Amino acid sequence: MITRAEGAYLGALRAFQNPMLDLLHKRHAPLVVALLSSVFTAERPTVPVADAHTEIGDALDQLRAAGYEDGLPVGPARDLCRQWADAGWLVRQVLDDDVEAYRLSAHAVGALEVAGRAGGTGARVSKSRVRTLLEAVDRLAQDADPDVMVRVARLDAQVRELQAELERLERTGTVDEVDEEELLEEAENVLHLVRELPGDFARVAESIKAMQRDVVTALRQDERPTGDVLREYLERGEHVMESTAEGRAFAGALRLIGDPHRLDGLSTQLGLVLRHRFTRRLTPQQRTDLREVGRRIEQGLDQVFTAQREASYVITTQVRNHDPLRDRQVDDLLRDVMTGLQSWMPLARRGQAVEPLRRLPVAEVEHLRQSAGDLRPPEPPAPLAAWDDDDLGADDHEVRAWGGPHYAELHDHLRTFAPDEPVDVAAAFQAAPAPLRRPVDLLGLLEIADQLGMTETGELAYVDAVRPDGTRRRFAFGGVTTRTKDEDDA
Incomplete structure (x- = not known):
């Protein structure tokens, strides 16, 4: 049978295995508390890893310059943060922008709270604290009591108390000030x-x-x-x-x-x-x-x-x-790696070179599935059917009339309209025949002008476009001129 003292001692041992108490029990606990509380704040709960290393390193340098060399741990800030993460005081996580950052664990937050309470104003047994306790107990009792009549009696008492306070306020018109x-x-x-x-x-x-x-x-x-x-x-x-x-x-x-x-x-x-x-x-x-x-x-x-x-x-x-099979293979591989490291580490010397893996091992395959291939060459695809634009029917011509720009006809029209000098695109479009003055042909003409090299005139140009059904649409755009031949033709 466990004695009272033994039970208390075992409970204390379990409590001090908690990373929160372990942090406060360490030799450098004041330093850890100071650095963590200065780097991680309520406005900054997560800190990028590189920033945390830099800030903690700067803080250590400042403390050494102030004469606290004896009470500081040896090693760079990166090693300290790694130790704190291994101890369960820091947690590494990846933020939304793929930046790795530190945040305080719940144990570290609890340790900072304990240190803050111990270093600040002590808790006092006050009226407010006792009232909070009594109200919590009263609420617990109400929630735990299933008796309907008791609940009704409590509510009636609260209603009478509130009604009396309301009547007093209406009668006196004053609120009792609190000290x-x-x-x-x-x-x-x-x-x-x-x-x-x-x-x-x-x-x-x-x-x-x-x-x-x-x-x-x-x-x-x-x-x-x-x-x-x-x-x-x-x-x-x-x-x-x-x-x-x-x-x-x-x-x-x-x-x-x-x-x-x-x-x-x-x-x-x-x-x-x-x-x-x-x-x-x-x-x-x-x-x-x-x-x-x-x-x-x-x-x-x-x-x-x-x-x-x-x-x-x-x-x-x-x-x-x-994938259970794949996961099991990965687990076996990692287990083999850990076993190999455990066997190699006791015999390895400091600075000993490790022979790298020059080539991957060859898989030992006992048997591969085999099947007879088809020795006949693949059949070529069927030839495409001949297509002649001259054989289009009336419906096909109507569909094509609503299609994209007639680039070849537009290019020929530009050369015919002004063969030896720059041409105004708006004037060339207005002079084109009706089948080449559709709205889509205006876009095609501007595209051709851009390819040949066009120059802005600084004026606003207006043109009238004609759709295949005879309806008209007026467009405005920045006036441009273009050559009628590209540089290669020139």
Whole structure:
């Protein structure tokens, strides 16, 4: 039987295996907290990898120049970030523009919250904090009690209390002012609750990512029929928010804070609070935190929804491209590589050269499928039927009249209209016969002029085009002149 002391000790051991407490327990914990809190902020939750390495390297140089050489770790910023990522404090991800970036893990966010609370104003046992606790317990009791009559009695008491307060306000016309000290306590209680939000949102997002990894791993190892795999994992991908305890809790909270009108009301209420004179007793950072409560909620919601979209996309893609045989071959290959590295590393010396793979191994194929080929040469395609434009019927001529430009006829018309000097395109079009003055022929004439080399006149030209059915259309365009022969002909 485990004693009370042994149980407490085992629980403490499990707690200190958490990356959050491990971060705070390290020798360089103050440095890690300082660097992470300065690089990652509420306005900048993700930082490109190259920028993070540069900023952390600059911060280390500044600290060394200030005389803190003894308390700093040895090594470049890139190695430090890699160590922090291996320890579970940083998470690498690829952004939408294919840029690799760092973001704080939920454990790192929790560690920064603990460090911030320890270094700031301590939590006080205030009226506001106790009232929050009592209201939470009262709400829990109401939700847990199925007795209808008890619920009715509570609601009647609340209605009578509110009615009495309404009558007092109508009778006196005054609102009882709350002491500034009590308002300050309530504001500090709100700030205490706000500090918990980033860590809560980060834990929800990471629980979704952990569920995504579990699903993909199980899918790669699954040997059940493909139909069962598709049915189960596609359903989990579509309902990823309900697949984890944190996700279900977040979905319940979202019904309260996801309403845009509620967030707008929250912004209005915070603006009213910040205009009160008691806020002068708050520090600038506390006033900033109060002002940005709504934005922090929106950032947290976006973080969770982004993780949900990525998880759904990864799971769906994995299911669609799932090939158990290929995945098993890849796993076996990676396992062989890891086994080879483990055998080679103990015997390898520092700086020892590695013999590269000069050529790929030849596959050992025991038997190939063979089939007799057809020795007869392929049959040529049937010859095309002869086509003579002179044999067109009346309907065919009418269809062609509505077709594209007559380039050859237009080119000949240009040469005939002005054989020895530049020609005005508008004048040439107006002088053309009716079959060459269709709207589409105007475009063809301008195209030919562009190929021969045209010059703008700076004036506006007008032409009348005639459709095959006799209707007319007037067009305006910038006047141009062109040669009648290209340079090769000249």
